[in-house]
Amino acid sequence: MxxxxxxxxxxxxxxxxxxxxxxxxxxxxxxxxxxxxxxxxxxxxxxxxxxxxxxxxxxxxxxxxxxxxxxxxxxxxxxxxxxxxxxxxxxxxxxxxxxxxTNSGKDPxxxxxxxxxxxxxxxxxxxxxxxERKADTNVYGGAGSQSGDGRPLKENEQNVKNRMREARFNGHIQQKSVHAAMEKRKRALAAWKAKGMERASAEDLDDWGIVLGEASKRNLSST
Known part of the structure; x- marks a missing residue:
């Protein structure tokens, strides 16, 4: 409606x-x-x-x-x-x-x-x-706005800084998540070993390699 x-x-x-x-x-x-x-x-x-x-x-x-x-x-x-x-x-x-x-010396x-x-x-x-609407009077602006001479407007500096901070913080969060997963896996393996249930298998070592590889990739991308 x-x-x-x-x-x-x-x-x-x-x-x-x-x-x-x-x-x-x-x-x-x-x-x-x-x-x-x-x-x-x-x-x-x-x-x-x-x-x-x-x-x-x-x-x-x-x-x-x-x-x-x-x-x-x-x-x-x-x-x-x-x-x-x-x-x-x-x-x-x-x-x-x-x-x-009216002319105090400052007026033309x-x-x-x-x-x-x-x-x-x-x-x-x-x-x-x-x-005749030949002049743009848009007061909202928006992405891709251009200046009067057709040149793209410079992006807001604060927005650029905010995006950089967001990328950096997301990198830290992902890194912490990987470390938390590694610690959890480490504690689980230690508990299994302490109880004498089983030793770390080749599959466990492969999982460790995957986790470490992902952690190194995320560190490189965040820098």
Missing amino acids: PVAQQETPQIEKNKLIRGETGHRRRSSVSRGKRISSSYEATGVISHPHTSVSVASFFKHIDSELPEPQRTRQLLIWCSNRAMNSELADQAPQVSSSRRKS PPLSTTQTDILKRTEESLIHMLA
């Missing part, structure tokens, strides 16, 4: 992380769905009102979307807000006194008109790449 969409573990996890409850206002949910899916329906990228702070963007994204899609929508809105803020600071009508007050110098146009086109291109 398929699980209802609102009951999937990922959605419940998302709601717990954001501290949401099942009594969230329907109007807010509907608004988030309309804004988040407007580009697929109309080809127009909708943005929150300028009165909405960047910290509140997540409230206007459909909570039922998968995390990669929510991330894409958040990047689109943040990029657009950053672009508008940068273009506003570079606008010709901005007074020189304002520029002087104002851009020329040509540079501003290039910046705007670049940022708009990035926003459209995100909206």
